[in-house]
Amino acid sequence: MERAKEKLTFVLPLTLAIILILLYLNFRSFSEVAIIVVTLPMAMIGGLWLMYLEGFNFSVAVGVGFIALAGVAVEIGVIMLVYLNQALTDLKEKATERAEQISDADYQDALLHGAGLRVRPVMMTVATIIIGLLPILYGTGTGSEVMSRIAAPMVGGMTSAVLLTLIVLPAIYSIVKKREINFFNQELSKS
Template sequence: PERLAELPIVTANGQRIALADVADIYVEDGPPAIKSENARPNGWTFVDIEGVDVGTYVQRAMEVVADELDLPAGYSVTWSGQYEYMLRAKEKLSYVVPLTLAIIVILLYMSFKRFSEVAIIMGTLPLAMVGAIWLMYLLGYNFSVAVGVGFIALAGVAVEIGVIMLVYLNQAYQQMLEGCQHKGVQPRRETLRHAVLHGAALRVRPVMMTSVSTIAGLLPLMYSSGTGSEVVSRIAAPMVGGMLSAVILTLLVLPCVYYLWKCRHVNHA
């Protein structure tokens, strides 16, 4: 700085003076570059978060900034980065999720022609969600856009397993009715129970194969490392946890619900 202060400069009238005569030369810390956006100078503050999702952190940070920071006129604070991407994705998920469920309901109704059977299959979703939420809790994952995508994928797979079981339960029920009609007897609860057990037993192996193969394919993604692993692991985790609980529902709860539903028809007959 001392040598820089002695730098000669020429004034408008041709006089030579030192730079120190018209300026103070000193060294201080400052930004490496002056950035601007929308014709306004701006500064960026980067934050690494851990143990909490981006949305929750930003909401808490907004409250602290609003309480503790009094911005002068002309200054403003904008939250960007992953939080901005999350808001855009949430906006899309707000209509993608209902649209997905509506498509599932329409396809199920076109297949079974009864809203009662559609309701039974859609009942597989809550228990599948329970397993997904528990696994996310055990892994310490917070809700994010990637997790939302995993839940959407889980809904499709869980419904598929329920359809596999319900189709064979209906076949066993129809065979029971045909057998009772051939023998000239009325169907009874005991006959219905055997038919439900027979139909459910036929689907144990296909359901288990579907679930195990899906889980085995997702486990490497859930425990992967490297570029993009944080995203794919949060997509895979809800599906793995949901598949575990969906199998329990499909093999144990769904046949019981079907039996109770058909008992009304048997009693009426």
């Protein structure tokens, strides 16, 4: 147990570092990486609550479950950011073609449209993970003690990841990218 905990103290930060590097290589933007990193703890909250409700202590198996949860939560967040970025790019292109500034209403509509396109895929992903892991979480038999501790962070975390992905992430994105829209409007008015 002590050796496994020592390895986890090395593996968890290494995993997060790899996730950060991959996010930066994908987006090439520190602000977008920061959006996902800042919202990632919210995905973990559901896992912590389910562990508390189930009476599980932190163990190697739970650590593995949290590593898997972080990967899936980041994946869902990346998909949401890609669609939000696409909606913002389309809005900028239309504004440039019309030579009109982007209004706050147009900005919010574009973000709602981008986020709305991801509701069904996010819900399907989360539902599939939860439904697939529930038998593992509440199963009995050989190895069920370890497997339930791996599944608990994933099941609980996926429930909070829905809120993260569909509500919190677009709201934070809207706040962060507002400065970019203001800069775009200023540049458009100069030309």
